[in-house]
Every structure is written in structure tokens, then in C-alpha cells.
Amino acid sequence: MNFSRDSFTLNVGGTRYSFSQEVIKDFPLRRVSRLHGCSSEQDVLEVCDDYDQERNEYFFDRHSEAFGFIMMYVKYGKLRFVPQMCELSFYNEMIYWGLERSQLEYCCQRRLDDRMSDTYTYMSDESKPDESCNMKDEQQQQQQGPEDKKWLERMRITFEEPTSSLAAQILAVISIILVIVSMVVLCASTLPDWKTAENQSVEEYRYTASLWEPSGIIEAICIGWFTAECIVRFIVSKDKCVFVKRPLNIIDLLAITPYYVSVFMTVFTGENPQLQRAGVTLRVLRMMRIFWVIKLARHFIGLQTLGLTLKRCYKEMVMLLVFICVAMAIFGALSQLLEHGLDLEARNEDYSSIPAACWWVIISMTTVGYGDMYPISVPGRILGGVCVVSGIVLLALPITFIYHSFVQCYHELKFKSARYGRSLSNEFLN
Numbered sequence: 001m002n003f004s005r006d007s008f009t010l011n012v013g014g015t016r017y018s019f020s021q022e023v024i025k026d027f028p029l030r031r032v033s034r035l036h037g038c039s040s041e042q043d044v045l046e047v048c049d050d051y052d053q054e055r056n057e058y059f060f061d062r063h064s065e066a067f068g069f070i071m072m073y074v075k076y077g078k079l080r081f082v083p084q085m086c087e088l089s090f091y092n093e094m095i096y097w098g099l100e101r102s103q104l105e106y107c108c109q110r111r112l113d114d115r116m117s118d119t120y121t122y123m124s125d126e127s128k129p130d131e132s133c134n135m136k137d138e139q140q141q142q143q144q145g146p147e148d149k150k151w152l153e154r155m156r157i158t159f160e161e162p163t164s165s166l167a168a169q170i171l172a173v174i175s176i177i178l179v180i181v182s183m184v185v186l187c188a189s190t191l192p193d194w195k196t197a198e199n200q201s202v203e204e205y206r207y208t209a210s211l212w213e214p215s216g217i218i219e220a221i222c223i224g225w226f227t228a229e230c231i232v233r234f235i236v237s238k239d240k241c242v243f244v245k246r247p248l249n250i251i252d253l254l255a256i257t258p259y260y261v262s263v264f265m266t267v268f269t270g271e272n273p274q275l276q277r278a279g280v281t282l283r284v285l286r287m288m289r290i291f292w293v294i295k296l297a298r299h300f301i302g303l304q305t306l307g308l309t310l311k312r313c314y315k316e317m318v319m320l321l322v323f324i325c326v327a328m329a330i331f332g333a334l335s336q337l338l339e340h341g342l343d344l345e346a347r348n349e350d351y352s353s354i355p356a357a358c359w360w361v362i363i364s365m366t367t368v369g370y371g372d373m374y375p376i377s378v379p380g381r382i383l384g385g386v387c388v389v390s391g392i393v394l395l396a397l398p399i400t401f402i403y404h405s406f407v408q409c410y411h412e413l414k415f416k417s418a419r420y421g422r423s424l425s426n427e428f429l430n
Contacts, residue, residue: 008035009057013064016057017071028074030098066093073103087115114408121328155236161228162299171300175229184288185215223259226292230256247307248298255291257302301413306360308409309402316398316405323394327365331387332358338380348376365391 009022010017010032019027027033031047035058038044040308044051050059060067066082073079079099081090091101091112101112158165228256230252237243244250297303310317330389332354339351350373351357361374364387 007056009055010060011061012055012067015064016066022290026216028340029070031096032098033175062096063093066090067097070094070099071098073099079108081111087112116356152236152379154240155232156306159236171229174225175238176296176299178225181218182292183290183322184419185218186287189215219259222292223256226252226256226295229360248295251294255295264395301410304413305406305410308413309406312409313402316401320395320398321396322363324365327387327394328358328361329391330385331361331365331390333388334383335375338377338383339375346376348380351375351380361387362386367391 008019008021010019019032021036024032024038034047035044038047041051041053044058048058049061051057052059063085066085066089069080069082069090079094081104083089087108092102094100101109104112158168159171162168169196199272204279232250233249234240294303336351336354336357339348339357351360356373360375363370367388375384
């Protein structure tokens, strides 16, 4: 074979590029530059997919448009993503030709980081179950027949995806109605005219007696539905360990458990008036029903988007908190000095300590301004103006990143919901 010709021809996805031997020797792409050192056909086939000896043409079965953008980087020194092409696919092309992530433009690096973070989050949540749990599930699936697997999968999708079928939508509507009814009863139970545990004397700790009242019956029905729903979803889930670790399932458990704990505590304490702490504990447990509101996140894209955004933007949220804490320390110390430490005759007692001044700093930076404390000296007011302006600037810096992540999460969840909506339409037509 002749590998000493003066010209090389690269055929990438049907597009040809011709280079001289000297250019190939020092080519910026490592895979292409390796062709110069090939001395046998076996060495060539380790670099490319095929080789034409007569024309000295090397074939690469790769994305031609992506290679065109990579060649623009070789010529102009700027590497950007191909429009309408997946960032991960282009990144794979980069790795194949011997480029690194750092050679991308900064804006494209951020897009790649976001895409890789989203893919890792999705794989961690849905495609990477624990090995121990996975082995158990495989054993269970081997014992089950095809019909059982199909039925369990259908049940799982019905309970996990509210838009997957008509039955799933009916179950979702029932859950939403019960959550709303439970919240209305909880709010109404705090009204002065409502007969609650606060206005009872002897009956204060007899929680079981209130079960026969209308509010107790409604609460029992809601708890029974939520308990049955949680048990069924646990039974039909693919991976039991992953099911227990999911945030929404943990919230369901936190919303259901207080009811049963309060019932058991009432059974054991009875009417003993000396157990005052038990009565307070019961009221705290009853108020934990407010977690049921978070159950609505299972049925509304908006709440799901909020939770997913907070999960992905935790670094930006931590950065925001650091900004606020640093500003609180600086402005709190300065305001305490100007309002309380310098003028011994006209001290502002609202700023008697730095922690007290930090309260004024946080409500000023967030532009809430309750008016319960404010500076009275001229230097203090000037500092207050600087504090307000600094708060606006510091809070606005990370908002852009959080906003873009929110939009991206919303579109992803909306696409997922539309996908299950199409399956619902197919089911209706069939």
C-alpha cells in the first residue's frame, strides 16, 4: 500500500475535503493527524471506517454537517453548536475528532453543561435504580407472566401519569377534589365559631370522638383514599427503593402518617388531663395536613416545574443566599454603628444589636419595608438607600439563570405531558 502521497482526501458523510501531507501532519484534529503516521492498512482502519487505496481517500461514517462546523473551528478558531442539533450528539462528534469541551465557546459550554445536567438528573431518577432493588425486581418479573407484567405496567402508568389514560385522569380529579376539600376543612376548623379542640375543655384530648363529627368523617375519607392510593402505587411500582426515595412519595407519607399517629396517641392517652403535651402534639400533627397541598404537584405542571427548577438551580440558590448573608453582615454592622454606636445622646434603640439590624437589612434589601424600624440619622438613611439599591442588584444577578432553567424545565415537562396525552388519544381511538 502507498501511504506516502502528497494529498489526502477525507470523505465525511459524503462530503470530501482535500489536504496536503504537511497540513495533515500538524492538523488540529487528533484523529485526522493520526493518518500521517499510519504505515499499514490495519493502522488506517483503526482511524477511519474505510479506505480507497487508488484515490488515497479515507471514509468516515460521521455527521457531515457537524464536521463542517468543526472545520470552521479549524479555520477560524471558534467552535459553536450546529443549529437544530442535539448538544450531546455534537459533543460526541467533538470527542470522536479529538476536541474537548473547553474548546467550545462559553455560551455553548453552558448549554452543554445544562444538557448534561438534565440528562444526568433524568437518568438518576428513572434509569438508574439501586442494584439490590433491581435484582429483586428482576426476580419478581421472572416469576410473573407476560399478562401480569402488562397489567402492572398499565396500573403503574395510570397512577403515576395523570394524563396517560381516561382512568388516570379520573383518579387525578378525585385526588385533587379530596385535597381541596381537606384544605377547606382544615382552614374552616380554625374559625372561632367552628367547634375545634381549642374551645373544648374536657373533650380536648378525645380526638377519636371528633371522628364521628362531619369534619372527622371527611378527614377519614380523605386519609383512606390517600392511603389506598399510596399503597397501590407502591405495589405496582417497578423499583420499590426508588419509589420510597422520591420526594413526592415522601411528602405523601408525611401527609398521611400524622393522622394515624394522632389516633394512636389519643387511644393511649385517653382523657388524662395531665398529658398537656399530648394535646399540643395532636394539634401539631393535625396541622401537618397542610402537606397535602404539595400533592397537587403530581397533577399540575406549574408546581412540578417549580420543584424541578429548585432542584437544578440549587447552586444559584446557594449563591443568592451567600450574597444576602454577606450583605446582611456588612450593612447590619454599619447600621448598628451609625444608629446606635456613634451618637450616645440620640441612640436608635431599634438598632441596639447587629442581629436586630440584620432584620432591617433583610426587609430593606427585599424592598418589603414593614416600617417597624428605620434609620433616623442622616448617615443611617444614606446607608439605607445604598442597602436598598444593593439588594435590588444582588437579587437580580442570579435570577437570569434561574429564569432560563425554569423555562427549560417547563418545556420539558410540557413535552412529557403532551406525549402521554397522545397516548391517551390513541387509546380513545382504539
